[in-house]
Amino acid sequence: MKPYDLIVIGGGPAGLAAAISAREAGVKEILILERDNEPGGILNQCIHNGFGLHTFGEELTGPEYAIRFIEQAKALQIPCKLNTMVLDLQDDGSGVKQVTAMNRQDGLLELTARCIILAMGCRERPRGALNIPGFRPAGVYTAGTAQRLVNMEGRMPGKEIVILGSGDIGLIMARRLTLEGAKVKAVAELMPYSGGLARNIVQCLEDYQIPLLLSHTVTDLHGKDRVTGVTLSQVDANSRPIPGTEQEISCDTLLLSCGLLPENELSDKLGVSLSPVTGGPEVNESLETNVPGVFACGNVLHVHDLVDYVSEEAARAGLHAAQYLKEKKRDSRDFSLPICPKDGIRYTVPQTVRPDCMDDTLLVRFRVGAVYSDCRIFVSLGDTCIQTLYKKKIAPGEMQQLTLKKADLAAASPSDSIIIRLEENVHGNA
């Protein structure tokens, strides 16, 4: 069978936007593989509003945002196989990749593609990864599972709820469950700051007088068959529980909103090298992984706060895939510069830049490791500062971005690196 030009793994916001932009750039044989029974991914359970302000200039709910892309993909006649689970990805070095998938109609599918876009998204950190003591009673859910139960299956996970972790899904579920008549007793956050967006603290907790307990964690889980309560303790600067600060809160449900992990088992099988910091593939300026012709975008690459940024990033991945298929952008001198995050900068995406392959400008997204105020971000090529950026306040929960200019990298030699670092209190006591 003739190989597809492009197979997109995942039909969520990233996969849809990538496929659409690849098609618009002239890629003919495209196939999207999606494991759920409808495209749209996580947007289908994110029924709250706040999506699309950057992309469409209006505020949409998750399902509405998804439909816009689904309709576009349909109009461009991009086929999407639903209920289809991709089991394996292989690259034998010939330039054609093997995709093994299965579904109920086709049985086992062995497909080939010249190019692959990874868009599998992420999943939630489960209880097993959190070292919460106690029995294994019913009533412990990840926030996203509860979101799916309430918003798509019409079921309530419980009546009295404690939420561990102040990630956005946890905050949004605090409001959602309150509106549906549950009592959300507290949101406990291990860190001294929230991992969620400021707007969600205001709209989801403060509007409903739900207490946010910073520097707190669950140190015991009560109940054998069903959760009957949790013990919360304050933690010190090293996140260790402080003895004597325990408080017991009765509840029948504990929701976990403790971080998202890019889902990269398939990337790993393909030989894609993953960043230990983001958990996603390491990519160059074209969002291409170390395996030529394999691109990544969306939450499988690094966890985003905003779907608008996912769509934008995915569209670039689609465009770069199209360029790869046309075999443009190859250059004899295409050495690669690493982008090195330092002093407060936790990671960047992309991780490397080939100056000769980049467009005139390149969007670099990054996160910081803690909350900083009055800080300046310095971008340097070797010892030469090429850009600075001032931020009044910067937090790990809000992804940042800067634009690298090709002209600034003209003097780069293959031994150089781009360093991005942060200095706090640049105005001192002034």
Next chain:
Amino acid sequence: METRNLICINCPLGCSLTVVTDDAGNVTVSGNTCQKGADYGRKEVTNPTRIVTSTVRVHHGRLPVVSVKTSSDIPKGKIRAVMDAIRSLSVSAPVAVGDILLPDAAGTGANVIATKNVEKLASEIQGSYDT
């Protein structure tokens, strides 16, 4: 004169707004980065509003619920009343995005509209679960 520090909720940038109401009742907003921020700051101290999103029961649908929103923002104090109205509502599939499921929810003037397509359950059309 009254000063309130707010976080703008219009978009995830979450700008820090300073809203000053002087003795004559004039409201000035600073710290915003767009017009929406200025509007929000002014509204939040005079008449705070929210868009409410929830779900409505669906009979014979592909899903048991359909996601909904209020067609415009409603007064914050009316959220409970609107939720009560939404929770007592049920509709029959099919439902399409934009369908008005409840006009003038709780006297707010806002309609409750569907934000998702929920098609009729295939088994009821074809008489079989095995498709």
